[in-house]
Amino acid sequence: GAVVSQHPSWVICKSGTSVKIECRSLDFQATTMFWYRQFPKQSLMLMATSNEGSKATYEQGVEKDKFLINHASLTLSTLTVTSAHPEDSSFYICSARLGTNSYEQYFGPGTRLTVT
Amino acid sequence: AQSVTQLGSHVSVSEGALVLLRCNYSSSVPPYLFWYVQYPNQGLQLLLKYTTGATLVKGINGFEAEFKKSETSFHLTKPSAHMSDAAEYFCAGITDSWGKLQFGAGTQVVVTP
Numbered sequence: 001g002a003v004v005s006q007h008p009s010w011v012i013c014k015s016g017t018s019v020k021i022e023c024r025s026l027d028f029q030a031t032t033m034f035w036y037r038q039f040p041k042q043s044l045m046l047m048a049t050s051n052e053g054s055k056a057t058y059e060q061g062v063e064k065d066k067f068l069i070n071h072a073s074l075t076l077s078t079l080t081v082t083s084a085h086p087e088d089s090s091f092y093i094c095s096a097r098l099g100t101n102s103y104e105q106y107f108g109p110g111t112r113l114t115v116t
Numbered sequence: 117a118q119s120v121t122q123l124g125s126h127v128s129v130s131e132g133a134l135v136l137l138r139c140n141y142s143s144s145v146p147p148y149l150f151w152y153v154q155y156p157n158q159g160l161q162l163l164l165k166y167t168t169g170a171t172l173v174k175g176i177n178g179f180e181a182e183f184k185k186s187e188t189s190f191h192l193t194k195p196s197a198h199m200s201d202a203a204e205y206f207c208a209g210i211t212d213s214w215g216k217l218q219f220g221a222g223t224q225v226v227v228t229p
Contacts, residue, residue: 004159032214043206043219044160051214093159095217103148103167103215107159 002028004096006108013084013115021079021111023094029074030096034105035067038091050077084115119143120209122220130228135194137223139181139207142188148210149190150217151181153203160206166190177201202227 003026013019023033031052036044048058048069056069066088068080077096081088091112095105123138141147148167152160164175171183177200181192190207207220 006159034216043222046216046218049214049216057214091157095160097215103210104150104162104165105215105217106162107152109159110157112157 002096002098002104002106004094004106004108006092006094006111008111009109010112011114013113015085015115016083018080018082019084019113021081021092021094021113023077023079023096023108025075025096025106028096028098030077030098031074031100032097033071033077034095034097035069035077035079036093036095038093038110040091044093047079081113084113086115089113089115120149120207120218120220122205122207122223124223125221126224126226128226128228129197131199132196135179135192135197135201135225137192137205137207137225139190139192139220140188141190141207141209143209147183147190149181149183150208151175151179151190151192152206152208153177154206154222155203163192163205197225197227199227199229201225 005024007022033050035047047062048056050056050071052071058064071077093110095107098104119142121140150165151163164173166183174180179194208217211218
């Protein structure tokens with residue numbers, strides 16, 4: 001089946017540093033990937049839609065200069081949290097859409113980011 | 117625009133009892149609806165989906181859901197709960213042509229022996 005991986009699975013960083021999270025579709029090509037943020041005991045909040053070869057589309061209220069998204073290939077999208085602060089600590093989940101003829105999304109296992 | 121509402125943030129069921137999780141949607145276009153399950157500190161796993169065709173959809177792990185247009189509902193059921201069903205369940209619907217999903221608030225399922 002369609003598998004999406006994320007790396008790292010967890011990361012601790014100091015305030016002010018940047019962190020890059022990778023999202024890969026392992027056995028399919030994904031022209032569209034999505035990045036979500038999830039706070040404890042809450043639902044997923046869509047941050048941005050990432051299309052291969054073009055700029056990401058950010059949801060209202062999401063700082064695009066802080067959360068840099070790059071979708072350089074059909075199997076890889078990256079999210080870089082720049083100048084991280086403790087309030088950026090969260091669970092970040094990516095998903096990849098299974099082709100343009102399907103609305104199915106397959107989710108990565110998530111990345112737990114803790115900013116100290 | 118599509119919106120998804122899950123009724124009940126917390127459901128407790130006995131092992132072997134029926135699991136019923138409620139989801140209602142609002143949309144002016146034919147919906148594409150999904151149920152996902154999330155275990156602690158993990159990503160989401162697709163349980164089942166409705167796109168077109170048969171309104172009773174069977175998924176993995178014995179779950180099924182019925183799309184009822186007249187009631188704008190897509191409730192998830194499982195006849196007999198198992199301890200391994202304890203998890204968070206999310207109903208979601210497509211909101212645009214890119215395939216953006218809007219999630220319900222989630223329902224935490226607790227299974228008691």
